[in-house]
Amino acid sequence: MALELRDVTIAAPGAAQPLFAPIGLRIAAGEVLGVGAPSGMGKSSLIAAIAGHLPPGFTLHGQIALEGCDLRALPAERRGVGVMFQQAHLFAHLSIGDNLALALPPGVRGRAARQAAVVQALERAGLAGMAARAPASLSGGQRARVALMRALLAAPRALLLDEPFAALDPGLRAEMRGFVMAHLQAAQIPALLVSHDASDLAACARSLALRPFDSV
């Protein structure tokens, strides 16, 4: 189980040259790779390219493979790649419990089994008993934890994190980072974290920086 990128470049619509120099990497299962770069360099585009959300007009070169199979041929919803953003993006019309339930694969059958999975996830996030609460009633940190649990409940084969802690205040940030790293390790999937924050990158087992295209 590994996420592999080979000679990947991305160009914005109409741009003469790619956003960053070609990048290649390999992330093993259970490993968290940090990618750092100044803002505007295309970190989010890299995440979008791997997850399959690159907006129309962007051009993507290179290979992206998960467990040896080419991701670029698949639509986003069939890649099995989870994403987590700076904002939690919980669906406001659904309770916390339902936000988690919708992530469970349809293969988890039966109302009781699905409900149990949700209750267990809430417990692991330290949010036991909050299933019926509305997302708006949670604190920022609580919402971020729900977002991670939701991403993991979908049983992704890889997880991408785009500045996941940027919206949190510094004290909460370290605590949340610890929470995320622990769960990523437990999930035993490759994970890629992009951030402009040095302490985020330092917490990763390995990290690399996007280089500008000119430097090639």
Next chain:
Amino acid sequence: MRLLLAALLLGASPALADWSDTLAEARGQTVYWHAWGGDPRTNDFIAWASTQTEARYGVTIEQVKLTDTAEAVARVLAEQAAGQDTGGAVDLIWINGPNFLAMKEAGLLHGPFVADLPNARFVDLGPDAPASVDFTVPVEGYESPWRLAKFVFAHDAARAPEVPATMAGFVDWAAAHPGRMTHPNPANFMGASFLKQALVELAPDPAVLAQPVTDAAFAAQTAPLWAWYDALRPNLWRQGTAFPENESVQAQLLADGEVDVAMFFDPAAPAALIEQGILPDTVRVFTPEAGSIGNISFVAIPFNAAHRAGAEVVADFLLDPATQAHMQDVTVLGSYSVLDPARLDADAQALFDALPSAPALPALADLGPTLPEPHASWMTRLTAEWAARTAP
């Protein structure tokens, strides 16, 4: 010349002296003529009339195009209700039958004024003359005639060469040609006329129809009509569950080939519609052998008209022999004149003799006798009864 004549006559006749006052008062007025606006040629004719009256008398006509004449009646009623006794919005109404009866009974009409119009001398205003009775209601000078109406059918001779000779014959015809005929909704004047045409032929005692309707008379006289209608209806267009809104919509259906029969209150209408490229040139006019009902279209002036003098001038202009001849021209309106030929001088008669002809234009003599309209109260009852009988 005309002015000179008027000047010469001024001192002689008090009526004409009044008329010169009327002309003076009318100068500069705009007459709001509320007239059904569904027939573009009539609208064009009214626009033409405006240019003529403006040139001659300084009176312009603004046609207020109605979808139903009742709208204008309702307007005057509302003004009366609101206590507006002068400066009313309606100066002149193209009116007939029940609307005339309603307005006359409610005291909503100005008059009598017809006898004061100089051109009224060309019209037969005798007590039994067609222009003196509107749907059996005595006109009494409260409305002025302007065009002749006679109920006729039209058929597309190419698609449906055979036509029934009597109203009763329509049942068999429709059975043989299911869905190929209809009639306008009787809530509309034309649809009601279709029922009246049948009633006049089918009623056991047509003389009763000239009297105001009573429950007993209605039951007795209309029984054969409803039996006939029940037999006819299932074979009408859309199985008799929908009806065109008025004669124009039905004419459009004939033009589109959706039905083979249309009906008009104007024998020249089909020829006019062919001339405009709306109806196919194979359409011909026919009437039942026993004749068809007929009436005269009138104009009336509401009691509170803001431009009464101008309205009288327009009513008079409509009776001018030159206007009537222009109106009878099939390329203009094709409506038969309401003037009495016996009262026309040679010059005026020559105007009519010079009018063009058309294959679809019947001679007045071919249309059979003109049957009297039932009393206006019958139409109201017929319409209501039809609505109740056909409501789903």
Next chain:
Amino acid sequence: MGGAHRAVTGLRVALLLLIGAPVGLGAGLTALAALGWQPGLGGDLSLAGFAQALALPGIGRSLWLTLLTGLGATLIALALSVPLSGWLIGRAGAARVLAPLLAVPHAALALGLAFLLAPSGWIARLLAMPLGWSVPPAWPLPGDPWGGALIVGLVLKEVPFLLLVTLAAAAPRDIAAEMAVGRSLGYAPGRVWARLIWPQLYPALRLPLFITLSFALSVVDMALILGPSHPPTLVVQILRLLMAPDLALRVPASALALVLLGLIAGVVALWIGAERGVASLGRHMVRAGRRGRAWPGCAAAGAALGAGLPLLALAGLALWSVAGRWTFPQLWPEGPSLARWGRVDWSVLGTTLGLGVVVTALALALAVAVLEAEDRARRPLRIGALIVLPLLLPQIGFLQGLTSGFLVLGLPPGPGAVIWAELLFVFPYVLLALAGPWRALDPAHLRAAAGLGAGPWRVLGRIKLPLLQRPLMAAAAIGFAVSAAQYLAVLLPGAGRVAVLATEAVTLSSGADRRLAAVYGLLLALLPLLGFAAALVVPDWQARDRRGAGDGA
């Protein structure tokens, strides 16, 4: 500050008199008329009018038809708007196409659609050759007894409106991120939109939906052209009674107007009740976690049909307007003939233009006054209910009462009464269109100007209005389109003295000359489009002039 407060109070009173009073007066007089009392006529209060109204032949079926067409069309439009808005959301410029589509007045679209659907219309002619028809088929369109043609017409008009409203509600959200989250959880894009994103927009769609619902249940012009006639929908029945020569029939007519109001209130209540059920069903399905499948092309096909049918209808109008003889089953008319264009009464176009310009200018001035007063008082004016009232109530429920009220108050039917009546419907749209961009003005700009010593009038005249030129033009185009589309607001307060393209087109739709009706319908359709074109072109053109002076922003 005290001056600003007084100005706000004064403005609120003015709005109450301009918008609230006419609606209240009209609705009140309609209610009194329903109970048997009419101004000038008097009468004893009783419920006889209701008894008379409900005893009319076919009235039960009329009620049922009204419900079927109004509710049916809104539900279908809503159901179509969900996938279509999801498809449009990622497409830039969608709103630019939608707005003109929305601007085509109901009467014009109905006329074109009637020509398209009729047994002798284009669709039938297209089928006639392969099927060997020599006479038109006996299909009962338009005016079918089930209201199908009316539903199609309403849906075609309502979908663009709901789409615009949906896109506006989605604009402040990060839809791309929400879509990414949903898809990364394995959901097909359509399902992410329908189950996870759209429900969050729904609260913003409720009021527009209720306006749509009320409109669909009380539409007049479209029902006259496309709707069933025997019996017709409730509004057409009311209009027939109002137009009857017997003044006493206004009592049952007004009673039916109240019945219609009750029907609308009932449907809205039912809707609110159903919302809970649907939401709970939706949550149930979300919990089950089914991911759905992508249906590529379906939404595109729907969009093509939704935009194509109106365009085809307008093309039909254009063709009929220059057609010579055109007998069934010929696909193309003989001609072309410009004869009908020569018969157009251009003063009708002038009246429509004039009314539109005056009403739009008034509405724009009023909207600027409201927004500026809010700025100066630093608080909202709280006039929301007042503004949407004319849109939520059925027009027939207060316009007739308003017309007789105007008459009693000394404002006779005519252009003045029409302008006031139209303002009731134009002002809300102009205000809504302008409020967003106005409130989004960068306060830093304004503070900077104030810091330089510019008074509030100078800031308004030199900064706000020039900055808002584009939104002002867009709001004007919308106002003009709404004005051009008014039918009942011209017919009743104008009492036939005011002829506009919409009233002429509806009148001619029941005439024998389809070509002339087509000419008026086409003019009616084109006029608002010209307004939108002007709103797009004029600012660009002026900007080009300014750019010469070295304007970089």
